Amino acid sequence: MTSIFELPDDLLAALIESFPCRDAQIRALATLLYPRAAPCRNLIIHGTEATGKSAVTLRLLEALSSASSSDDDAPLFNYAIVKSVECVTARHLYERVVGAVGDALQWESEGRPAVGRCETIAALTVELTKMLKYDQPQERDSRFVLVFDGIDRQREPPPTLLPALARLSEIIPNLTTIFILTAPSPSLLRVSSVPQLYFPPYTKSEYVTILSRPPYLPPSLPNTTPQETTDLWTRFTAAVHDALAKPASRSLPGLARSCAALWPRFTAPVAAGTHRAREFSKLLVAARAYFQDEAVLEPGITLAKGPISAGEKEARSSSSSSSKDLAALLPPTARLLLIAAYLASHNAPRHDQTIFSTWHSGRRRRRGGGGIAHRITKKAKHRKIARKLLGPSAFVLERMVAIYAATRQEWVNDENDGAENQPTVDGDVGMAIATLASLRLLVRVGGAGGAGDTMDRGGKWRVGVGWEVVRGVGRSMGVEVEEWLVE
Structure with a gap:
């Protein structure tokens, strides 16, 4: 018996390879968006900063859209992404939505009438209904995904903005609306049974796994095999996470920047020939001062030219x-x-x-x-x-x-009146x-x-x-x- 779900497994495999430790989220997101799987009307994607919410969503939508355009048998799939943080007012958001949807559908390039002004949510509903409901081919299944990235940081939002946007999919059957935010409230959309996809923070093992792959993997060290460099880098990233996870590495970009700043200093004895790559404990002891000095990660945090005590460093950074x-x-x-x-x-x-x-x-x-x-x-x-x-x-x-x-x-x-x-x-x-x-x-x-x-x-x-x-x-x-x- 064949399954009613038809996910493009080859496409998902490539995405999982690009985004390690996010395979569960990728498969769940594809299931809720692909027309021949289990597409939903509204979807909330939430999680803390730098957990891959926006990046994974964008890459998956690009892949599904490319697959539908290259394969005649694939269902029609299109999307538009609106960054809410770039919109100054709600009216600006409405205009940006209509413009993004029109660009995705190449609305005006095919001789269709120009899109009208959108000053209210009612006008937005009329324009989207005209573009997505009445002028789209109905002979085969199709899907249009509208993404509001960072909708919780929208400036001057009306109190009914999110519930109104969630009702668009009730009027336009082939529309899926995605809301990407940090922490949803229980009555965010005022609609029951809205699926939510959570992107949790990376764990230590996931951090090490991601950083041990390109483009984060550093080049081989002198007089060291690539495998020895990889093994040393893996243990080094785990040590940096344990030492700096709270103050400097609360996200993947922060940990990557910390590792990139400390790696040349940590491996200097290996490059000089005084230590070997396998002597991780000796290298860690030799570089422990770098793990304790914030000036290595943020050169402008102190103004001292020579070594100073921890008390002097705190006093200078808080006063001078x-x-x-x-x-x-x-x-x-x-x-x-x-x-x-x-x-x-x-x-x-x-x-x-x-x-x-x-x-x-x-x-x-x-x-x-x-x-x-x-x-x-x-x-x-x-x-x-x-x-x-x-x-x-x-x-x-x-x-x-x-x-x-x-x-x-x-x-x-x-007394200095008149000074320049x-x-x-x-x-x-x-x-x-x-x-x-x-x-x-x-x-x-x-x-x-x-x-x-x-x-x-x-x-x-x-x-x-x-x-x-x-x-x-x-x-x-x-x-x-x-x-x-x-x-």
């Missing part, structure tokens, strides 16, 4: 690198607001009028430790712990803006606050998960950076933040 990066990347207004936020978080509100009110009368403050904050420090009760070493306190947005308004003239136009590189305040405070909030340099506290209007004058915030970072940002503008702190 962070402050210099912020001073170079943030505009002047954002930097001034960040300093004002730090002062609002670490100075008590009762000192604001004493410190900042003198600027309204036009008087300038002398530097060198003779400021108002310094005089308050002498009168204040001695603290066992400096205030700048304590955690930041929450402050009202209006207070931070008031500190910024009271001090910006002093911080921007100091003196920064200027652009006045766009709202944009600067939104920038700091998006970078988590300012953190909104209170409310429903910290959500709300960023310009709410009564909203409470907390500075998200430490003393070393703020001091570096201040010095980049000629501001000594410590002179404005009340101990």
Whole structure:
């Protein structure tokens, strides 16, 4: 008795050879798409990043489409892929869908009427029905697959976008809609019995298997046979996975980049002739410093020229690198607001009028430790712990803006007035606050998960950076933040 399923086994064998450790997903996907197998109306493909979802889907669709065009006996098969992350709005998505389907069918090249505008899901349904339902040959089985890649990252999606797209296959019988995303919710499409295909993360053995095949397999080492190089590479990739799986190799591309960066250093003794390829333990001991140094994988993570301790490395990467990066990347207004936020978080509100009110009368403050904050420090009760070493306190947005308004003239136009590189305040405070909030340099506290209007004058915030970072940002503008702190 012959089976009702007719999968192109030779085609699937080539795909399985190209994508090792994904044979189950390839066969399941082919079964749910091929017209003479068990085609479905809607399909959800999900999994974490870099698990092969999009790559496997694209290659399978290309193979099925090529087979149908080269064999007259094969069923008609066509497809279109839309990358949702590239669409700015829902209307942009609709236009991209119609354009992709029209290109796949060569709609306008055959003298057919031009496709109309698609501003709503209803217009999209009309255009797709016209192209796929009424103008397609019906004498033999056919299938059109429409793929929405990364649909969970669609910008400004309407609340009914996915359920509406899932209903297209009910109107167009020969349509299969695929939704590729990371983690589906239980009521994503609001349609019962939607098959889901899961692409799980690769395991350690699967990582080693994939990396032991071209194009990841490295060339043979000097004075070493190809088999010895392959064996050494296999054990090396397993060691890299065990050492760097969590911080640097959470995906296949990340692990491949780590192995490519460490391999020349790991095999340097073999190339020099001091060790043999079979002496894996000795090579691992000789190269253990490379497995512990993040600068090998990310050369810009540290600024040290010589060997430094782990404590020094952490301090330099969290202070010098962070402050210099912020001073170079943030505009002047954002930097001034960040300093004002730090002062609002670490100075008590009762000192604001004493410190900042003198600027309204036009008087300038002398530097060198003779400021108002310094005089308050002498009168204040001695603290066992400096205030700048304590955690930041929450402050009202209006207070931070008031500190910024009271001090910006002093911080921007100091004794160096007229200097060529003196920064200027652009006045766009709202944009600067939104920038700091998006970078988590300012953190909104209170409310429903910290959500709300960023310009709410009564909203409470907390500075998200430490003393070393703020001091570096201040010095980049000629501001000594410590002179404005009340101990």
